[in-house]
Amino acid sequence: MPTAGPRAYLDHAATTPLRPEALEAMLPLLTDGFGNPSGAHAESRRARVALDDARDRIAELLGAGPGEVVLTSGGTEADDLAVNGGWEAVAAARPDGPPPALVCAAMEHHAVLRACRSLAARSGAELREVRSTPDGLVDLDALAAACGPDVGLVSVMTVNNEIGTVQALHEVARIVARSAPTAVLHTDAVQAVPWLDVVAATRPAALVSVSGHKFGGPKGSGALVVRDGARVRARIEGGGQERGRRSGTPNVAGAAGTAAALDAATAGRGTEVARVTALRDRLADGLLAALPGTVETGRREDRVAGILHLRVPGVASEAAVVLLDEAGVAASAGAACSSGAVEPSHVLESMGLDRVEASSGLRFSLGVTTSGQDVDHALAVVPGVLDRLRD
Amino acid sequence: MRWPSSPVSSTDCETEPVRVLVAMSGGVDSSVAAALLVEELGTDRVVGATLKLWGGESDSGCCSVADVDDARRVADQLGIVHHVFNFSDDFEAHVVDPYVAGHAVGRTPNPCIECNRHVKFDRLLDRADALGFDAVATGHHARSVRDADGSWRLLRGADPAKDQSYVLAMLGQAQLARSLFPVGAMTKADVRAAAAALRLRTASKPDSQDVCFIRSDAGRAGFLGDRVPLHAGRLVDHDSGADLGEVAAVELVTVGQRRGMGHGTDGRRRFVTSVDVAARRVTIGPPEASYATAAALDTVAWTDGRPEGGADGFAALAQCSAHGVPVACTVADDGAGGLAVTFAAPQRRVAPGQTVALYDPARPDAVVGSGVVR
Numbered sequence: 001m002p003t004a005g006p007r008a009y010l011d012h013a014a015t016t017p018l019r020p021e022a023l024e025a026m027l028p029l030l031t032d033g034f035g036n037p038s039g040a041h042a043e044s045r046r047a048r049v050a051l052d053d054a055r056d057r058i059a060e061l062l063g064a065g066p067g068e069v070v071l072t073s074g075g076t077e078a079d080d081l082a083v084n085g086g087w088e089a090v091a092a093a094r095p096d097g098p099p100p101a102l103v104c105a106a107m108e109h110h111a112v113l114r115a116c117r118s119l120a121a122r123s124g125a126e127l128r129e130v131r132s133t134p135d136g137l138v139d140l141d142a143l144a145a146a147c148g149p150d151v152g153l154v155s156v157m158t159v160n161n162e163i164g165t166v167q168a169l170h171e172v173a174r175i176v177a178r179s180a181p182t183a184v185l186h187t188d189a190v191q192a193v194p195w196l197d198v199v200a201a202t203r204p205a206a207l208v209s210v211s212g213h214k215f216g217g218p219k220g221s222g223a224l225v226v227r228d229g230a231r232v233r234a235r236i237e238g239g240g241q242e243r244g245r246r247s248g249t250p251n252v253a254g255a256a257g258t259a260a261a262l263d264a265a266t267a268g269r270g271t272e273v274a275r276v277t278a279l280r281d282r283l284a285d286g287l288l289a290a291l292p293g294t295v296e297t298g299r300r301e302d303r304v305a306g307i308l309h310l311r312v313p314g315v316a317s318e319a320a321v322v323l324l325d326e327a328g329v330a331a332s333a334g335a336a337c338s339s340g341a342v343e344p345s346h347v348l349e350s351m352g353l354d355r356v357e358a359s360s361g362l363r364f365s366l367g368v369t370t371s372g373q374d375v376d377h378a379l380a381v382v383p384g385v386l387d388r389l390r391d
Numbered sequence: 392m393r394w395p396s397s398p399v400s401s402t403d404c405e406t407e408p409v410r411v412l413v414a415m416s417g418g419v420d421s422s423v424a425a426a427l428l429v430e431e432l433g434t435d436r437v438v439g440a441t442l443k444l445w446g447g448e449s450d451s452g453c454c455s456v457a458d459v460d461d462a463r464r465v466a467d468q469l470g471i472v473h474h475v476f477n478f479s480d481d482f483e484a485h486v487v488d489p490y491v492a493g494h495a496v497g498r499t500p501n502p503c504i505e506c507n508r509h510v511k512f513d514r515l516l517d518r519a520d521a522l523g524f525d526a527v528a529t530g531h532h533a534r535s536v537r538d539a540d541g542s543w544r545l546l547r548g549a550d551p552a553k554d555q556s557y558v559l560a561m562l563g564q565a566q567l568a569r570s571l572f573p574v575g576a577m578t579k580a581d582v583r584a585a586a587a588a589l590r591l592r593t594a595s596k597p598d599s600q601d602v603c604f605i606r607s608d609a610g611r612a613g614f615l616g617d618r619v620p621l622h623a624g625r626l627v628d629h630d631s632g633a634d635l636g637e638v639a640a641v642e643l644v645t646v647g648q649r650r651g652m653g654h655g656t657d658g659r660r661r662f663v664t665s666v667d668v669a670a671r672r673v674t675i676g677p678p679e680a681s682y683a684t685a686a687a688l689d690t691v692a693w694t695d696g697r698p699e700g701g702a703d704g705f706a707a708l709a710q711c712s713a714h715g716v717p718v719a720c721t722v723a724d725d726g727a728g729g730l731a732v733t734f735a736a737p738q739r740r741v742a743p744g745q746t747v748a749l750y751d752p753a754r755p756d757a758v759v760g761s762g763v764v765r
Contacts, residue, residue: 316518316521318477319518319521319522322474322522323522323523325472340459340463340474340475341443341459341475341476341477341479342475342477343477355480389521
């Protein structure tokens, strides 16, 4: 298999390498500290302490109390619990009348979008998907029009995973409070953690999803914050773990790794944002100069530091990522389905772009391990590859 | 392990090293095609690709995640890179939509042929070009060889029972020059034996059946019924014009069809002789009424240009279905850009939309071209 030559991993929004702090926190719990935290013996107590410590740290770093953190298998499960479990709790409190309506941004990650669509189809609830502006922000006028007293749940992501735009969540919350006062507000903050003050950014949401592997934690570990006063109906029943909101033996090592990664990411955020912004801007400016006609999606001031999304006219992103891979650059063509095939981006379509444009997007996402050499390598090879495809 | 023939040596490529993109469906033929290429070229010069053609967001039916997984795992076992290309837009526009539209007007298109014409040997070849590959390989049972004059010939696969030259009969020089069919020289039994010897997970996978995008549980009626209105119609006797009863959906009946048409008063089986969707009428008759001595073709494609022939046309062998028996015919221009095929002996009428593949009488294994019945 051809693997020679330097490689630049620029797909941190897909997943990140495990931080050393996370690995260090996890290893003892994968070996000696293997106990089931629900038991009544020393092995269990050790695991219980580790789990409680992890939950305390995750809660604190997300601006929540320990009782407000439901540990999950990742961001998708957190979103699923928020959308379905959050909506069901609201619906149970409104036994009369039609099923409460759902509102979500059309640019939501599929974990939210498909959960909403499936719930709407199953329950008969109306789903209103709110379009985006050409700048990749949820259209607040359209959101206001979609919100009314019949709405039971609103879901708007903190940061878009494909294009990196930071949504005006506080303004969203004001609109919801004004027009849909009994609705519960959920935000998928999976892409926010490494880049934003996530406590401040997500404060107005009652339900907040995060995923460990997006910020140096392990895959298979995430959390849903369920703020005091909000309720979720369990999606997984069983032993009643997580205060009955998510049964199943807890992933103790995963929680510890996620907590350690969250700690490290939060502590280093200030310097990392400045460092990565500079790298990202250098990459963006270099590629835009080398590839006339290329469009950078979303204004830089609206985006997190780590994500650069480009649309290169005449280039099918599916072909581009293959050639970039051969040239030693790991980038993303947007959303991939379970088979690995690239679908036209629903995020770009939500901004009013057509299917051809929605198939020409390329995402370069940077992270804590991205160096100036990675950017140098990308600047050296990406223009040639994309130019070749444009011919 | 020794292979019956080298899949690549016959390409006579002028520039080395050759890089080949092998289309891997997750079936045994394309798995072995990839294995043969790896044996010949090494792992650095072969890349596998699975086409996502249908299925939308569902994992059922064809192009399923299970098939993609099989292809990926075989590629991994062979040590080659594997990609998935999403050509579902083209597949829908060039294969599925025309299939549905054809049935709605009483035609019976062949989706495999249209997929080869528009997707595998057009879009995929373009993608391969863009990615710097010299050729695309597939698991089809056919052979491409280069004649002394430098032109390419498409020959039947070595296994008569599995020959797929019929569904490739639209390929011209431009496609053949960049296409490889590594298993075309092997029998199906050899292919399975090779897969088993290499312990490929696809070694005993059943052959694909029928139209790939139609799920067996819903069938053609369910698929078409979801997409176009189906109309009940009258069954009419070919000779007398007598009304023989009702047919549930005119759009689902094909010229030449025997199934469900019963027997006449003479005790002989009845065949569909014509389908008129607009008039909601299906005509049936005895075997001799379902025969024709001519077929009119359009969408004509030549392997290497139109063969020489006099004003009366040229002699050829016509094959009217995937595993039909070739019959002698003459082929003449019809003056409207199409072809008039005259069979030496009457043939079961070929349904509009079906393809007639033409072979060389002097070299009966060699395709000369094809056309679609008007």
